[in-house]
Amino acid sequence: MKEAMKIFSCYSIKGGVGKTALAVNLAYFLKDTGRRTLLIDLDPQGAAGFYFRVAPAGSFSPADKKELGVDWVRRHIKESDFPGLDILPSNLGYRHLDVFLSGMKKPRRQLDKSLSHLDEDYDAVVLDCPPNITLLAENIFRASSVILVPVIPTTLSVRTFQQLTGFLQAEGLERVRVRPYFSMVQNGKRLHRETIWEMREASAGFLNTEIPFATEVESMGIRRAPLLAGRSHSLAAKAYRALCMEIVSNH
Numbered sequence: 001m002k003e004a005m006k007i008f009s010c011y012s013i014k015g016g017v018g019k020t021a022l023a024v025n026l027a028y029f030l031k032d033t034g035r036r037t038l039l040i041d042l043d044p045q046g047a048a049g050f051y052f053r054v055a056p057a058g059s060f061s062p063a064d065k066k067e068l069g070v071d072w073v074r075r076h077i078k079e080s081d082f083p084g085l086d087i088l089p090s091n092l093g094y095r096h097l098d099v100f101l102s103g104m105k106k107p108r109r110q111l112d113k114s115l116s117h118l119d120e121d122y123d124a125v126v127l128d129c130p131p132n133i134t135l136l137a138e139n140i141f142r143a144s145s146v147i148l149v150p151v152i153p154t155t156l157s158v159r160t161f162q163q164l165t166g167f168l169q170a171e172g173l174e175r176v177r178v179r180p181y182f183s184m185v186q187n188g189k190r191l192h193r194e195t196i197w198e199m200r201e202a203s204a205g206f207l208n209t210e211i212p213f214a215t216e217v218e219s220m221g222i223r224r225a226p227l228l229a230g231r232s233h234s235l236a237a238k239a240y241r242a243l244c245m246e247i248v249s250n251h
Contacts, residue, residue: 005119006251008126009144014160015131018150018183020047021217023128028226029244031085035123041090048128049089052080053224056091073114097136111139133167141176146251150183153195181207181243209243212236
């Protein structure tokens with residue numbers, strides 16, 4: 001019997017914290033373990049698709065009430081250069097998704113409904129999510145098997161994580177599995193060390209693996225490939241592999 005499709009969402013209210021870096025490396029890792037994987041880029045910036053050298057999706061028209069259906073999803077999926085890993089790239093028109101969703105019945109469950117139809121095609125779906133709390137984000141929360149939240153060990157990043165957990169509690173979504181992890185860690189900084197210790201003491205659920213601040217991560221934009229696809233022996237790549245192994249082993 002086929003195991004149920006897992007949906008891994010890389011999400012943060014705050015931008016620039018490393019969610020896309022995890023999304024592309026996790027998708028590659030899942031593919032490498034033999035899972036049929038779909039990476040969905042929901043961020044209008046389209047960085048995840050860019051890393052895989054995939055052109056933006058076709059135009060998205062909020063006026064068409066069938067646009068978010070599974071037929072539209074399947075029509076815009078593209079193969080990557082890595083067999084077993086497909087990409088649903090983003091488009092600037094995705095910035096209208098919230099307006100579109102608000103006009104539909106059960107507007108907080110449309111993504112879950114669309115993705116459920118892909119269960120026979122894929123073993124895993126990775127969502128690279130835009131950095132905000134919107135109606136689309138509420139769809140993401142309800143559709144996800146787990147929400148992976150990068151947290152830089154600084155005051156503002158910690159604050160946005162607390163805002164997220166507060167929102168989920170206020171909306172009755174505490175059951176949603178949120179797994180934060182520390183990103184862009186600089187252990188030479190006392191603030192980072194102390195913040196990590198304090199957050200691990202105060203909040204259960206932090207993953208053990210920490211992603212270091214490293215130029216190799218930024219180089220993905222130049223090479224346009226996941227770290228795990230080319231620089232697998234670098235310190236950052238080893239950290240991402242360990243993090244991906246930890247995520248998959250827990251889900």
